[in-house]
Amino acid sequence: xxxxxxMAPFHPVGQNPTLALERDLDLIVAMxxxxxxxxxxxxxxxAGFEIIASPEVxxxxxxxxxxxxxxxxxxxxxxxxxxxxxxxxxxxxxxLSRGRVMLGCGPGQLTSDAHMLGIPADEQRPRMEQCLEAIxxxxxxxxxxxxxxxxxxxxxxxxxxxxxxxxxDVAVAASFSPTGPRGxxxxxxxxxxxxxxxxxxxxxxxxxxxxxxEVAAEHGHVAxxxxxxxxxxxxxxxxxxxxARDVEYGIAQFSRYFKHILPAGPVQGDTPAEIVANNRDHxxxxxxxxxxxxxxxxxxxxxxxxxxGAFLLFDQDWARPDAKxxxxxxxxxYVLPHFTGQLAGPATSHDWVVGSGTQFVDRAxxxxxxxxxxxxxxxxxxxxxx
Numbered sequence: 001x002x003x004x005x006x007m008a009p010f011h012p013v014g015q016n017p018t019l020a021l022e023r024d025l026d027l028i029v030a031m032x033x034x035x036x037x038x039x040x041x042x043x044x045x046x047a048g049f050e051i052i053a054s055p056e057v058x059x060x061x062x063x064x065x066x067x068x069x070x071x072x073x074x075x076x077x078x079x080x081x082x083x084x085x086x087x088x089x090x091x092x093x094x095x096l097s098r099g100r101v102m103l104g105c106g107p108g109q110l111t112s113d114a115h116m117l118g119i120p121a122d123e124q125r126p127r128m129e130q131c132l133e134a135i136x137x138x139x140x141x142x143x144x145x146x147x148x149x150x151x152x153x154x155x156x157x158x159x160x161x162x163x164x165x166x167x168x169d170v171a172v173a174a175s176f177s178p179t180g181p182r183g184x185x186x187x188x189x190x191x192x193x194x195x196x197x198x199x200x201x202x203x204x205x206x207x208x209x210x211x212x213x214e215v216a217a218e219h220g221h222v223a224x225x226x227x228x229x230x231x232x233x234x235x236x237x238x239x240x241x242x243x244a245r246d247v248e249y250g251i252a253q254f255s256r257y258f259k260h261i262l263p264a265g266p267v268q269g270d271t272p273a274e275i276v277a278n279n280r281d282h283x284x285x286x287x288x289x290x291x292x293x294x295x296x297x298x299x300x301x302x303x304x305x306x307x308x309g310a311f312l313l314f315d316q317d318w319a320r321p322d323a324k325x326x327x328x329x330x331x332x333x334y335v336l337p338h339f340t341g342q343l344a345g346p347a348t349s350h351d352w353v354v355g356s357g358t359q360f361v362d363r364a365x366x367x368x369x370x371x372x373x374x375x376x377x378x379x380x381x382x383x384x385x386x
Contacts, residue, residue, distance in 0.1 A: 001339040002310035003331070004038035005031065006074050006192070006231045008050040010316045012253040017051050023321060024052070025062055030325060032066040034332035040074025040104050040192070040312065046112040049257045056089050063097040072102030075173045075192070079108055079119055079127035083134035084156045091139070094163040104192055105132055105183065106173035110261065123149070125179045132172065136187045139167055171229060174208050176200070181208050185215025190227030195314070197232025197296060198284040202303045205230070209304065226309035230300055233314035234286040234293050236330040237323070243287045246319035246327075248272040254316055290334035297339065
């Protein structure tokens with residue numbers, strides 16, 4: 001299993017936006033150092049909370065500061081873009097990052113963004129499907145002519161092939177509508193199941209997979225669980241009590257914001273105490289220890305009826321920057337290696353040595369004693385020599 005984050009990002013208004021963006025970049029640099037596999041960066045244009053307008057620009061900067069981590073658009077709001085322009089930019093990023101780029105696709109989460117562009121909310125998903133079709137055809141080397149309500153392409157083709165062979169990762173966001181699984185199945189790409197840790201989201205996982213698998217088969221593709229990414233928020237500390245105290249910093253602002261974004265916000269309550277208490281009942285987020293995170297991801301594996309390829313932390317500013325970074329460190333120290341199999345070898349070797357009793361200590365003591373005796377004997381022999 002791979003691990004990463006899904007960074008909208010969420011920054012409460014009233015903070016220095018330049019500093020907030022710099023902290024986002026610092027976090028991805030830290031994730032690269034800690035061994036996370038990927039980070040997905042969002043696109044938003046209104047409401048003042050999610051302030052990255054161009055994930056491609058952000059990714060270009062982050063790619064220069066990191067070495068290993070893959071960087072994806074999380075997600076590009078397809079109805080807001082001409083498909084040729086977006087595909088062209090992603091191929092350029094693929095070359096500049098030497099194959100570390102990924103394309104996440106969605107209809108646009110904020111209807112306020114669509115409103116400013118004159119796009120009816122009911123048209124966002126149909127237009128996303130049209131744009132995704134054009135992008136995939138372009139990325140696969142076709143010359144495309146299409147006329148839709150959202151864009152026109154005339155003999156459109158890409159000048160460059162993708163750097164990645166045959167193509168960088170592409171994934172479609174999925175929440176409560178069938179649009180995401182349908183797009184993933186139709187085009188043979190991956191899927192990002194958003195808010196998977198919420199009860200309603202977890203209940204949707206089997207539906208996501210069934211729709212993806214069914215549509216993929218209709219179009220000659222095979223749904224690939226390794227390309228399925230599940231997203232959910234976690235804040236970790238050494239104890240549950242400490243984690244609950246940490247999120248008092250920003251979880252109420254997050255809750256107030258989301259009440260104006262989704263029909264049913266992911267966290268419920270007006271005060272941090274109410275939100276944490278409600279979360280204990282509904283389980284949208286892990287606010288606890290690394291062991292709690294392990295148990296939640298294991299629960300997701302079971303709910304998915306066969307597993308998935310990656311778990312992404314739904315990034316948020318619930319805690320102060322130092323506590324937030326510590327949460328990522330705890331995840332990297334204990335949760336990530338639990339699922340990647342890196343803990344088994346050291347534990348087996350440790351148990352073998354510790355379970356041996358005094359066997360190896362006795363051998364070491366005997367070897368030291370023998371070296372002392374040999375040295376003494378050699379010294380006596382030299383002194384006795386004429």
